[in-house]
Amino acid sequence: MLTTFVLLVVVLVTARNLLLREVDTRANADIAQEAAEFRTFAAEGVDPTTTQPFTSVERLLETYLLRQSPSDGEVMAGIVDGRQLGGVRGNPPPAVLGGPDLFTATTTAAKTSGVLTSPAGEMRWGRVDVDSGTGRGSFVVAAFTEVGRASVDRTMRTIAAVSLAGLVLSTGVAYLVAGRILLPVRTVRAVAAEIGETDLTARVPVEGRDDIAALAQTFNEMLDRLEHAYTTQRQFVDDAGHELRTPITVVRGHLELLPEDPEERRRTLALVDSELTRMGRLVSDLLMLAKAERPDFVVPRPVDVAQTMLDIESKVQPLGDRRWHLMEVAEGTAWIDAQRVTQAMLQLAANAVAHTADHTTVQLGSRFGGDDSARTLSLWISDQGPGVQPQDAPVIFDRFRRGRSPEPAADRRAGAGLGLAIVRAIADAHHGSAWVRSVPGDGATFGLDLPADPVAQGGREAADPNEHKG
Numbered sequence: 001m002l003t004t005f006v007l008l009v010v011v012l013v014t015a016r017n018l019l020l021r022e023v024d025t026r027a028n029a030d031i032a033q034e035a036a037e038f039r040t041f042a043a044e045g046v047d048p049t050t051t052q053p054f055t056s057v058e059r060l061l062e063t064y065l066l067r068q069s070p071s072d073g074e075v076m077a078g079i080v081d082g083r084q085l086g087g088v089r090g091n092p093p094p095a096v097l098g099g100p101d102l103f104t105a106t107t108t109a110a111k112t113s114g115v116l117t118s119p120a121g122e123m124r125w126g127r128v129d130v131d132s133g134t135g136r137g138s139f140v141v142a143a144f145t146e147v148g149r150a151s152v153d154r155t156m157r158t159i160a161a162v163s164l165a166g167l168v169l170s171t172g173v174a175y176l177v178a179g180r181i182l183l184p185v186r187t188v189r190a191v192a193a194e195i196g197e198t199d200l201t202a203r204v205p206v207e208g209r210d211d212i213a214a215l216a217q218t219f220n221e222m223l224d225r226l227e228h229a230y231t232t233q234r235q236f237v238d239d240a241g242h243e244l245r246t247p248i249t250v251v252r253g254h255l256e257l258l259p260e261d262p263e264e265r266r267r268t269l270a271l272v273d274s275e276l277t278r279m280g281r282l283v284s285d286l287l288m289l290a291k292a293e294r295p296d297f298v299v300p301r302p303v304d305v306a307q308t309m310l311d312i313e314s315k316v317q318p319l320g321d322r323r324w325h326l327m328e329v330a331e332g333t334a335w336i337d338a339q340r341v342t343q344a345m346l347q348l349a350a351n352a353v354a355h356t357a358d359h360t361t362v363q364l365g366s367r368f369g370g371d372d373s374a375r376t377l378s379l380w381i382s383d384q385g386p387g388v389q390p391q392d393a394p395v396i397f398d399r400f401r402r403g404r405s406p407e408p409a410a411d412r413r414a415g416a417g418l419g420l421a422i423v424r425a426i427a428d429a430h431h432g433s434a435w436v437r438s439v440p441g442d443g444a445t446f447g448l449d450l451p452a453d454p455v456a457q458g459g460r461e462a463a464d465p466n467e468h469k470g
């Protein structure tokens with residue numbers, strides 16, 4: 001509105017200046033035309049009574065003046081020998097009449113045209129001198145521009161009043177429209193304000209298909225994600241608390257009833273120790289998952305894949321009495337975090353051991369896939385255990401989720417269900433994926449697909465390689 005106002009003022013001022021200049025130009029043109037007409041008459045005109053050329057200047061001027069009908073603000077006069085003839089022709093502004101004799105004043109000037117300041121404002125004038133031999137005289141035509149100027153000002157006042165009314169009207173309309181447009185925004189704000197720390201269920205009503213509706217939609221989607229993240233987080237804390245409570249209860253129970261007999265005491269303490277070990281492992285798994293949220297969780301660098309694979313092979317040996325077969329070894333360099341990848345493969349190997357009987361074969365390998373522009377490195381472990389039920393496959397990578405497949409090593413306590421979550425976190429941090437392929441009853445193959453070349457993402461390669469130690 002302010003811009004419009006300023007613009008209007010500029011337009012009005014400019015228009016006024018142009019119109020005023022137009023008034024001056026028109027006055028000059030009128031004067032020039034009248035002077036030209038008089039000159040023609042003086043040269044060619046004849047006295048109507050004698051039908052002969054004029055013999056006296058006075059007669060010439062009088063005859064000519066009688067025939068004129070000056071327009072508004074235009075005045076003509078005849079001056080002979082410094083004396084004004086009769087009255088003036090035209091409509092001089094009242095202030096001029098009775099004032100100093102302006103018209104005789106024009107005859108004293110050397111120039112034949114000019115501008116005078118009269119009691120009625122600016123007067124533009126032109127003069128034509130005639131000399132008939134018997135006498136000298138002048139024809140004076142003057143224009144009072146004040147009349148034109150006043151009319152310009154009247155017009156400008158009308159335009160200004162109309163513009164102002166329009167401005168007020170459009171301000172009102174703009175206010176109403178802006179209010180309507182901003183109403184949904186206020187709703188979004190109100191909903192945002194309503195959302196407490198614990199209640200993320202509120203949603204903004206989405207109406208229409210305009211930008212505001214899109215904003216509400218985006219806002220709701222953000223809330224969905226927040227709610228999901230929040231629920232997952234709470235679920236995670238609940239599960240972690242629950243998982244930790246069990247070993248604590250077991251340990252406390254054992255310690256409260258600590259037997260006197262040294263042999264029994266030793267056995268109880270061994271039990272307590274194994275329970276505490278399990279708890280320790282759980283806590284470090286939880287810490288690992290928490291750390292997986294940090295950007296420096298994996299630090300990829302060029303790694304000799306074959307060497308890494310041999311390392312993995314030697315590290316899986318102590319996990320269980322299995323026939324570990326290295327089936328294929330990818331040759332070349334890949335941008336991965338060898339330490340984390342080894343950790344993931346050990347988790348998969350531990351699972352394979354947990355789900356298979358002694359002396360069975362567990363195969364593992366690595367291979368490059370994809371094309372030259374997007375090479376992928378796949379690492380896999382395949383066992384001959386019971387496999388994964390199809391309905392379990394999508395969920396076992398979630399935290400604290402265990403499958404329903406029977407575990408042959410019945411004496412072993414079931415895990416917490418964090419192993420595959422860690423594997424997936426490591427794959428995700430590499431911008432890759434973790435997968436399982438299984439036919440129930442006929443073994444399972446778990447693996448990782450990782451991009452083999454640096455993933456365009458600022459700063460990742462630059463991270464301090466020492467940061468993720470431990």
Ligand SMILES: Nc1ncnc2c1ncn2[C@@H]1O[C@H](COP(=O)(O)OP(=O)(O)OP(=O)(O)O)[C@@H](O)[C@H]1O
Nearest residue numbers: 351352355387396402403415416417418419420444
């Ligand atoms: N090699 C496998 N064969 C069959 N089922 C498997 C295999 N590996 C994992 N699973 C299924 O996936 C589930 C989740 O595995 P995950 O490693 O996440 O947890 P866990 O081994 O039970 O516990 P944790 O690893 O935390 O000690 C397991 O409970 C099991 O049902």
Ligand SMILES: [Mg+2]
Nearest residue numbers: 351415419420
């Ligand atoms: Mg496991």
